[in-house]
Amino acid sequence: MIRSLENLPGIKERKQELIEKLLGNEILHEELIELRDKVNAEDLSDILQRIYDLNETYIYKLAAVETMVEKLNKIKNRQRNQVFFKKIRKGFRKLNDNLSNNDSPGDNPHITVVAEGDSWFNYPIILTDIIDRIIMEKDLAVYSIASGGDWLLNMLTGRQYVEELSISHPDWFLISGGGNDLVGARRLATILQPGGESVEFEKSEWAQHLILDFAEKSIIPLKEDFHEGLPFLSKDFYALLMFFHLQYYFLFKGLLKTEDNCVSKFEGLKIITQGYDYPLPSSDKKFGINPVRWYIPFARTFLGHGGWLKTPLQIRGINAERSQQKVLYSMIYLFNEMMIELGDIFNKRHPEQRIFHIDSRDSVGKGGWTDELHPTPVHFIKIGQTFIDCIKRRKAPTYGNVYVVKTCNP
């Protein structure tokens, strides 16, 4: 039935027209709303190939996690999931049956979680990452399929999360993705506008809506850096950001089934997203005499530091350190607002909030980075703690559906 509707004269052409507009960053906010309800997996694949200017097979090859990292990811996930099964075998979920009908889910002493994501959720060696911190909670059982270096693209096309959600029927689904799609395989260079003369933000009605109408600037201040970074972002960045929006929308719609009176297979499932902090492009190895921070020069020497941000920025002729920081500031600010708006869209359709966002912006600070992309364990622990605050409802959201790390766990 759906297929036949799509084939109706005009509908397919209209969708194609909207996709063209999206790729050219000429789509209006209302048109994006129209497109996101029409888009299917095939369209997403088409958009992707055109954003990356590559064929599908090559894109997946590019996005594939390197073999060695994949092995380490698997080892860490296996160890984490052993803890999960140990808890389950001890009757972790059976205890849920003791809840009376009057108990709210917040009274539930045992909570199950499935986590899908990138290196913020699974940094396979040395660092304590967000999921490591969450797993330490006795009353949370976490099943992890997160992989360091993974692209959102891989997560959504691999659909491993669907299988795991169907098996576990968890209370919470945590997802962290998009970072590697932006900066993996030096892709950052492809979404920059050398010379800093881009006016694409002014052309994007939707991006302006995110900043002007939506962002809680009193809580997450919009520094001048944002406006100074924008001229370096090309139309491909906005196309990619809208592509993320469509991908996540497609994912959440599938999980929460909020339209056409469909009943969700995962009734009651709650979702947490996260949107990183403003990273600092650098190629500095940070050798020092503090033995507690020995892992920083180690990670910076052997694990890809400099190649994710600094080099691609320099490839496009953006050499000044401050300009580099401003570019990343603008990107991460918009990425977070995109995620927050998505949660808001779905929360408005439900009587209770179903999607939450952990906002790490401004929480890590200048000296808090292990390398270009990853905070030190101290900050990962604080972000993880904020996830726990959200899951266990220990604290109220900072605003709307958002938990701001620097407010919840300064």
Next chain:
Amino acid sequence: MKKFRIIIWAGFLVIMLVFFYCDYFYLKPGIVSFEFANEMDGKLILDGWKNDKVLSIAQTMIWLDFAYIFFYVAIMITLSNRQIRKEPSIGLNALLRANFFFAFLAGFFDSIENISLLYNIRYWQTSYFSVVWATWLKFILIGWTVLIWLISFIKSIINR
């Protein structure tokens, strides 16, 4: 990973037993006294071991100690790594991570010590090279890593 853990624990225990056996039955004073000896005491100990068999046993034990270094460093790192995953305290979590580095450093000092002991066994009658400082540093680092691990371990048991 499980196989690796079995190998390092088996290697560690077997070599430790060999050390205890040799120390108890052949070396008087033991190898630890030799490690802590300054030039004068070291020469006295070696003079007491002059009998060829004892010297060659001491030499073999020191060669074996290189393998032992690998095993105990690996054990300290894997134990700290496992404990990190149970340690939410920011301070202890950071100290457990520092244990990786300290364990490696302890192994490094132990290697320096072994090289100098082998040298001394061979040339003690003409020259002697004392590295008591490396021995002290080694034991301090090992003591520190074990202490941090123990504090975190006991804390996790109490909070279980």
